[in-house]
Amino acid sequence: MSKPVALITGGGSGIGLAIAEHLINIHGYRVVILDVNKERGAAEAKRLNNADNCLFKEVDVTDFDQQAQAFQQTCEWGGGRLDMFVANAGIGDGDSVYKDLKGVDEKTGLPKPVDLRTLDVNLNAVIQGVHLARHFFLKNATPGGKIVITSSCLGVYANHSLPLYSASKHALVGFVRSTAPVFTGMDITINALLPVLIETNLMPEAVRPLWDRAQLTPLSTVSKAIDSIMDAKVTGQTIELSLDQTVFSKQQAFSTPNAKWMCEQHKLWEMACEPLLPKPPGQNVGELQ
Template sequence: SGLGLAVAGALHSKGWNLAIADLDSTKGTKLVTDFGPNTIFIKTDVTDYFSQVLAFKKTVQRFSGLDFVFANAGIAGRGGFYDVANEWPPKPPSLLLQDVCLTGVVYSCWLGMHYMRRNAVPGGSIVMTASAASLYPSPDLPLYCSSKHGVLGLMRSMSIPLARENIRVSCILPGAIHTSLHPEAVWAQFGKESFTSIDLIVKTVLELLDDDEAAGKAMEVSAGEVFNRKQPEFCNDMMRTIMTDKEY
């Protein structure tokens, strides 16, 4: 996506070694040419666990470790969720959105966690791309919205135990970004003032990457503002019910 490319460009300018995992071989190969020998591209289907395994394996073989995972793959759309059934019982809904936006992120974070544990000095940073739809209802995009709620829950849950292993887990929650995720006809309904700058999102990602206290942070980036969205307070005895490990 445009966001992934922008973050890659920012990291490249800072001298990072980069492994770019994506389905688009044409763009990926061009990035390797543009960025030079410290960048590799691995064609990857994030919904396929073993495709991601190969990407992580090649990355660590090439660079001898893993310091940062940006779990950013995503698609958008209704996925035909509200279409009137033309047969009965209705066919199951397409879960491609969920597979890309949630399952793919789970795979990335699972593999990132295990590889970071194997670093010469265990640790690293994982930043997930959630969404403003992680916080608010999105009636037009129910599967996208539920998947992004899942990403936020995954981040908040992983961040607590992994902080004890020097693995900082956080996420960004962007508002509307003018990227290739939607056709121009969809973007036309937004006023320009509603769009969120990719530059501001990249800045937020880099700040999380450099923040020793980033674990558990969910940074909403909307239009020109950034908000640290802390989790809601526990009600009555719910903390003891949910947080089963007393060390948390």
């Protein structure tokens, strides 16, 4: 039987690389690493590759066509299968809502728009990736697969110095909790990792020596979290990675009966969104009959 295949964005460094290594060495996967950083990504894939189990592709995930082609090539390389998608590529805040960093328009005197690349990478590209993963998962001989999204502890908490990053990571938590029940009907699981703080290339060099090292989460906790989502019943979870702990965080309790009522009106929402929701298995576009 062929080995399971995973596609990991931002897999050339840090958390994505640790997941690639863990999937290959412990779970017997073959892994395709996507990254914009060609030099580092290619070198790491070469290091991990023995017996044709790791491949690197230079891809900017914000370019839909590049990401789509990478999915296609991964399935071909995998012998017609894709079992896991790890949407992990991410960047910090590239602009400010507190200052006119980009200056003002000379004619109008109005501020230039905020550069939202953080949301393009951390959120929009992840949604496009999930959309592509679903498409390819349903072509598997046994349709289905696993999606892992790297959110952040700032997906449930907030940080005033990283508002764009916090917004993107909060949105991912909502996306995971919202999609999981529908994906269950397609045998697709979707879970989010919410690391607290792990020393990686995301952390600017200048501040690295200033952190209290006792507060840093080791990469071994990422492996532990991956182990916890391998079970096909685990879905819709947002897993905080804190030091050596993996904590399945709960959705916030409803503050009013009215809010609970609105969120529980699935049948009415389903009627309202009828064209957008999947039909019974076997009748969806992209599914093999």
